[in-house]
Amino acid sequence: MCVFPLYFSLLGFGLFVLLMGLFNYSEPWQLGFQAAGSPVLGEIVHLHAEVLFILVLISTVVIILFSRVYVIKYPLLSFCEGGVVEMVWTMIPGIILILIGMPSLRLLYSMEEVVEVGVRVKVVGHQWYWSYEVQNLGGDILEFDSYMVGGEDLGLEGNRLLEADNRLLLPVGEEVSILVTAADVLHSFAVPSLGVKMDGVPGRLNQLLVKVNRPGVYYGQCSEICGANHSFMPIVVEGVSIKEYNEWMKSLE
Numbered sequence: 001m002c003v004f005p006l007y008f009s010l011l012g013f014g015l016f017v018l019l020m021g022l023f024n025y026s027e028p029w030q031l032g033f034q035a036a037g038s039p040v041l042g043e044i045v046h047l048h049a050e051v052l053f054i055l056v057l058i059s060t061v062v063i064i065l066f067s068r069v070y071v072i073k074y075p076l077l078s079f080c081e082g083g084v085v086e087m088v089w090t091m092i093p094g095i096i097l098i099l100i101g102m103p104s105l106r107l108l109y110s111m112e113e114v115v116e117v118g119v120r121v122k123v124v125g126h127q128w129y130w131s132y133e134v135q136n137l138g139g140d141i142l143e144f145d146s147y148m149v150g151g152e153d154l155g156l157e158g159n160r161l162l163e164a165d166n167r168l169l170l171p172v173g174e175e176v177s178i179l180v181t182a183a184d185v186l187h188s189f190a191v192p193s194l195g196v197k198m199d200g201v202p203g204r205l206n207q208l209l210v211k212v213n214r215p216g217v218y219y220g221q222c223s224e225i226c227g228a229n230h231s232f233m234p235i236v237v238e239g240v241s242i243k244e245y246n247e248w249m250k251s252l253e
Contacts, residue, residue, distance in 0.1 A: 034193040035225065037212055037218050037239065041195030043107050051100055058096075109164065117177040119170065119245075125180075125200040126188025132168050134249065142162040142252040148232045160218045167208035171245040172212050180206045185227065191220030191237055199224060214238035 037043040122133040130146045151162040170176050180189045181202035189208075190197040198208045212218075220235035240248070 006253075021124075036151040036195070037213055038194045038196070038215060039213065040111055040210070041193065042213070043110070044195055047103050047107055050103065054096060055102065075118070078142070087244065111209075113209075115175050115208065119166065119176045120179070121170075121176060122179045122181070123168075123189050125182040125184075125189065125226070125233070126234050127184050127227050128222075130189075130233065130235060131183075132166075134252070135247050140253070144250065145253060146236070148234050160221060161231060162221070162234045162236070164234050167217070167236040169236045169238050169245055169248045170210070170212050170242050171242050172215055172239045174211065174242075176209050176210050176212070178210060180208065186224045187222050187226050187233070188224035189220070189235065190223040191218050191235055193218045194220075196220070196235065197223060212237075215241070217238045 021115065032043035033041065033048070036045055042141075043172050084232050124131040124133070129148075132144055132146065134142045136142055146164045146166040146168070148161065149165055151160065154163060177188070179197070180198040180200045181204060182202045184202065186202075188197060191198055194210050194212065196208060196210050198206050200206070207208040216239050218237045218239070220237070222230060222235070224230075226233070231246050
């Protein structure tokens, strides 16, 4: 049995899965990640690729061994013990777990790292819309609500169930602190293309950090079942330049 065609076919399928995420929102029949718009999601995609490569490699070896035993009728050796073999099949899985666990722990702790932030935003989930509070340079709190744009007002180029009447603008390249809470029931603020997901709990503030890598519009939705219109709570985040962000802040005053 030829090893390389099988290996490259499995590896090609893995690359196909990774390359499926080309947009800032979910696509029908999408198998992979959305396009990474933040360093966090970029690291998650990289870790996913490493784990997928290890899985493909192990699967290839297992398939080859089973083929040799059951298809080619490879003669089995009879022995009662093998210290070297037992040591090998104990050490190799341990090394594999370390190769997977160390990058995973590093990424996990980096997501919780406390850094200096330039922008602070408070997000409040309601049934069934979002409220945003942004602090301007003068220290004043600017508030606005964001509702889903219905089908009759959507237009031909809009994304159904994903468009909102008011977008949250964030400056590209700046560390942003987002405080998430809820006014009534549990909600979840989730923007997959930014690697962001945080539960909103009434009476509690949960913090997450995000840094937008590039200009663009990023879509998300409430990811915690919160009632009849749970699926009608879109989140639209737009990454803009500092100049555009300051102009937007002035328009809110």
